[in-house]
Amino acid sequence: MKFKRPLKITSRSSSVTNGFVQAIIPSVEPTPEKRSEALAQLGMTPDAITCIYCGAAATDWDHLRPLVRKKRPTGYINEVRNLVPSCGPCNQSKSGSDWRRWMVSAARGSPKAKGVADLDERIARLESFEAWGKVEPLDLRDLAGAENWESYWQRLATIEQKMQEAQLQAAELQAAIRGALSTREGAVSFGTPESVKKDDGETAR
Numbered sequence: 001m002k003f004k005r006p007l008k009i010t011s012r013s014s015s016v017t018n019g020f021v022q023a024i025i026p027s028v029e030p031t032p033e034k035r036s037e038a039l040a041q042l043g044m045t046p047d048a049i050t051c052i053y054c055g056a057a058a059t060d061w062d063h064l065r066p067l068v069r070k071k072r073p074t075g076y077i078n079e080v081r082n083l084v085p086s087c088g089p090c091n092q093s094k095s096g097s098d099w100r101r102w103m104v105s106a107a108r109g110s111p112k113a114k115g116v117a118d119l120d121e122r123i124a125r126l127e128s129f130e131a132w133g134k135v136e137p138l139d140l141r142d143l144a145g146a147e148n149w150e151s152y153w154q155r156l157a158t159i160e161q162k163m164q165e166a167q168l169q170a171a172e173l174q175a176a177i178r179g180a181l182s183t184r185e186g187a188v189s190f191g192t193p194e195s196v197k198k199d200d201g202e203t204a205r
């Protein structure tokens with residue numbers, strides 16, 4: 001059984017940030033008609049959905065315009081006008097990039113890098129999709145109220161600070177425990193076995 005490097009409290013920081021961001025991004029459930037209309041812009045029907053970027057089997061709905069940038073909501077939301085079918089590898093490679101720049105970039109896993117033959121055609125379909133959707137980012141700060149907005153992100157900063165303090169204390173506890181166990185056989189380390197699932201469903205990292 002292999003042991004991974006110790007899990008730090010602060011290694012959960014990005015999950016916490018992500019929770020704060022995702023908790024306030026609105027979703028609009030599309031009607032089947034609207035979904036069909038959106039897919040038609042991409043040259044697809046609900047029965048024949050493929051990755052718009054490369055043509056592989058689609059497994060994800062990708063946000064054409066990213067919802068999050070620099071740990072803050074961009075103002076783009078979960079709505080049919082901002083969702084395109086994607087394969088997992090394209091979704092991961094694109095991540096928070098501008099879709100057009102990413103498609104023609106040399107980035108690992110980009111359609112250009114993968115040698116997708118009908119790249120121009122795919123870009124044209126996405127342009128048509130965007131022209132149809134006319135998506136503009138919402139000013140979430142304004143919609144929420146500036147004061148509420150600022151105190152929300154201040155709260156996140158406070159939690160991150162508390163996590164750093166807790167990590168420092170954890171290091172002290174570890175040193176004490178390690179010292180107390182120093183007469184035992186085998187070196188004491190802190191961490192979790194690789195294959196153990198955590199309570200929150202995440203695989204131990």
Ligand SMILES: [Zn+2]
Nearest residue numbers: 051054087090
């Ligand atoms: Zn793809």
